[in-house]
Amino acid sequence: MKISKDLVAASATPIILGLLRGGESYGYAIIQKVRELSNDEVVWTDGMLYPILHRLEEQGLIVARWGESETGRKRKYYQLSPSADVALREERRQWETIQFLMARIFEPLPSNA
Amino acid sequence: MKTRFEGELAGLPPEVAAELEDHLLSRLEGHLAAGCDEAEARRRTLEDFGDLRDVAGQMTVMTLDPVWGRRRVPRTVRWLVGVWAGFGLACLGRLCTHVEPTYVTISSCLVVGLTSCAMALGLLRLREMGRRWMVGYLAGVAVVMGLSAFAAGQGGVVLPFAVGWFPVLFLGAAVSVWVLNLRSVRESFL
Known part of the structure; x- marks a missing residue:
């Protein structure tokens, strides 16, 4: 199932912040996790993730550090910043609101008895 | 694998x-x-990634964020852009205060000033195009500035401007850095 670009763009930030709740991660692992959790329904272009990560870092929502991969390569790891809690709660609240609204809109229409 | x-x-x-x-x-x-x-894996990897240069550009150049956010531009580049823009403004400003400027003074001020400002803006664009373009552009600007200084007949016409207008230079640099941090130069000019 193809997800529209607008929806992918809108959901990227809460998805990334939500995934980082589980602890430190890096770009490739985040993309793989998204694919896994969505049963391959949500497939991000690899490149779209990095400008978002850098924007979130600029905004202070995530922090980065350089480390090493299992094979010794330089790897940049990201984790939530201490100030991300508020932003994360707000993102969750907004998406739950939208989800609730959509559920009501798409309720089965009453049949004309 | 590293290469x-x-x-x-x-x-x-x-x-x-x-x-x-x-x-x-x-x-x-x-x-x-x-x-x-190997070949197929490489092809698929690059296809999966998308436009690598575009992605790298978004990661390094300031672009307009819908809510006036800013992307990070390395501090060194920001200051370099600011200094060059300030220098250009100082040269242009010199025109306003020079008593009976000669044709040579006017033309050299304009060339140096406009070139410096263009270079400041160009640095932002060139940064995403890579080091070779930056070096080539800097070399070209250096040649233009050298020729304009030579055309003024005195060789050192550029240096007195910078030294004599130090306060203007830094004020221009500070304003440029501040402005560049708030606006999308890329969308506006390039």
């Missing part, structure tokens, strides 16, 4: 190149593990 994407990453800022290289190699390893040969 597999050297060509694609050439000229990018080192931190950006390192981060993207790690991703590309991780993806490549995945395709190889799935049974692809």
Whole structure:
């Protein structure tokens, strides 16, 4: 199932912040996790993730550090910043609101008895 | 394996190149593990990634954020852009205060000033195009500035402007850096 670009763009930030709740991660692992959790329904272009990560870092929502991969390569790891809690709660609240609204809109229409 | 994407990453800022290289190699390893040969794995890796230069550009150049956010531009580049823009403004400002400027003074001020401002803006664009373009552009501007100084007949016409207008230079640099931090120069001018 193809997800529209607008929806992918809108959901990227809460998805990334939500995934980082589980602890430190890096770009490739985040993309793989998204694919896994969505049963391959949500497939991000690899490149779209990095400008978002850098924007979130600029905004202070995530922090980065350089480390090493299992094979010794330089790897940049990201984790939530201490100030991300508020932003994360707000993102969750907004998406739950939208989800609730959509559920009501798409309720089965009453049949004309 | 370390050099597999050297060509694609050439000229990018080192931190950006390192981060993207790690991703590309991780993806490549995945395709190889799935049974692809080297060439096919490489092709799929680059296809999966998308426009690498565009992505690197977004990571290094300020672009307009819908809510006036800013992307990070390295401090060194920001100050360099600010200094050059300030220098250009100082040269242009000199025209306003020079008593009976000669034709040569006017033309050299205009050439140096406008070139410096253009260079300041160009640095932002060139940064995403890679190091070779930056070096070539800087060399070209240096030649233009040298020729304009020579045309003024005194060789040192550029230096007195910078020294004599130090306060204006730094004020211009500070304003330029501040402005560049708030506006999308790329969308406006390039």
